[in-house]
Amino acid sequence: MPNKIIAILEQREGKLKRFAFEAVSAAVKLADELKLEKEAVVVGNEIENLSEVGNYGISRIVHLKSDKLENYSSSGYAEVLTNYINDSGADFLLLANTAYGKDLAPILAVKTDSGLIADAVKLDTSSGELVVTRPVYAGKALADVKFKTEKKVLTIRPNVFKAVPANGNSPEIVVKEVTPANLKSRVVSFKKSEGKLDVAEADIIVSGGRGLKGPENFHLIEKLADVLGGAVGASRAVVDAGWRPHREQVGQTGKTVSPSLYIACGISGAIQHLAGMSSAKYIVAINKDKDAPIFNVADYGIAGDIFEILPKLTEEIEKIKSQ
C-alpha cells in the first residue's frame, strides 16, 4: 500500500489555478480512505495564494521555488518534482488533467517508474483497492482501471471532482529553493486568446453548429454566452468550414467538456460531438429538427427556429441577471 499522496498543483502567473483545489480535495479524500499521509507540492517562483490550499484540508504545502521556473518548463518542472518526490518517499501523485497535468503526469510516470491512469471521473476505494473509472473512446465507453504497481500517477478530469472546503487551518508552507539543470523545453511567453473564456475551463458553454447558417450569425451565440458568463463552443462541422477556430471545437477531435450547463444551438448531435459533451450536468438543445439526435441527450429542448429563440432566450436571461 502507498504511504503518501502528493497533490501537484498548477500555478500560472504566480497564482494557483482553480482546478488545483479540486486536486487537493481529491487527494484529501483518497488519503482518508486509503490511510495515507498527504501534502501538496507546487513549482514556481512567487505564488500569491498558496495559503488557500489550507481551506481544502491539506496542512502542508511544499513550494519548489526558483526564478527559472516562473513559467512552465516540462523538463525543469519534472526534474525538480522528481527529485523532491524521491526524497520524500511519496508513491502516489495526483494532478488535475488540465493542459499542465496532461503534459507533466506522463513525464513524472516515466521518471518515477509509476503506472499512469489519466482523466479519472470516478475513484472507488470501497474494495480496499483503488478502482479508477475513466472515459475511453471520447466517453463512448467507460473503463474501470487498476494500478498494478505500488507507484501511481493519477490525473482527474476537471469539473468532475469538486473542491470541498475543509477545516480552514492556515497551512505550513515549506519553501525549498531548487536549481533546475534541465531547461531544454521552456515556456517563453503566453498568447491569450481574444478576451473569451475557454471551453475547457467554462462552467457554462453555448455551442453553435451548422444551424447558424453562417459565421456572421455567431454573434447570437456570443451574446448568449456573454450574458451567462459562459464560453462559446462549436461543432466540428463549423470548425472544418472555417467559421470558428479549432480551440472552440467540442467533440472527439476537439475538447471533451463537463460543464454544469451546455446549450447546443443548431447542432444535430453527431456521435463524435455527443461524445465530447454528454457528461455535461444539464444539456439544452435548440434545433429546428425535432428528430435530431441531440434531443436524445438533452434535458430540455426547444424544437424550433434558433434565429427566433436565441434572441428571446438572451433577453429573458438578461432580465433575470439585472434583477
Next chain:
Amino acid sequence: MNIAVCVSHVPDTATKIKIGADNKSIDAAGVTYIINPYDEFAVEEALKWKESSGGDSKVTVFSVGNDASKETIKKALAMGADDGVLIKTENDLDSLGIAKALAEELKQHSFDVVFCGKQSVDYDDSAVPQMLAELLGYSCATVVVDLKREGNKITAEREIEGGREVVELELPAVIGAQKGLNEPRYASLKGIMAAKKKTITEKPASAVENKTEIVKMNTPPPKQPGRILGTDASAVPELVRLLREEAKVI
C-alpha cells in the same frame, strides 16, 4: 534530416462502440479502423520538414500493434512517408507500454525529430509523446498548433486553457501534433500506387509489462431523453424557469 512519425490504428470517430465478450475491451466486429486523426497532422508535418530540409531527408513511420496496423502505416506511406516499421504485438499495451516499445526501436536509429498525434482517440491518455520523449532523452512539446525551426532550435505554440504557450526547445525533440498545425494532404493515386512498393518491416515489440490494467469496460448508461418544451420562442420563459428552479444552473 532523419524524421520519425508514430501512428496509431483506431476506431473511426463516427463508430458506435459496443463492449466485447470479455467486458474489458470493445467489440471490434463491424468497426471501421482509421489512422488516428491527430496522427495525420503529425505525418503532414513530417513531410513538410522533409521537403524543406531536402537532401537525403527521410520519413519513417512506426506503429505498435498487430497486423491490422499495417493499414494505417500504408496510409502514411501513401501520403508520402518513405518506409514503415510495425512493432508487432498482440497485447493491448497501456501508454507506458506503447512508449517503451517505441523507444526501444527508435533509439536504435538517431532521429532528429519524432512527430506523434497529441492523443490517440481510443484510450485518450494524451501520454505517449511525453513518455517517449522522456525515455529517449529528447525534449518535448505537445498539443502543438504552430511550429517553427531555426537550425536546432524550435519554437512551438501549444494550446492550453485560455490561449497558447510559446515553448522553446531544441532538437532532438518529440512533437505532439494538434489539429490546426497544418492541413494534411490527401494521398494521391500516385502516392497510393507508390506506397505498394514501399517496405514495412516487422519487428517484435520488446517485452514490456503494463503497469495498469483494465478490469471492466461499460458503455455509459443512456441518458433519459429530456422534455421538448415547445417549438417556438414561447417556450423560452419555461426553459429559463426550469434552468433556474429545477436545474439551478443559472
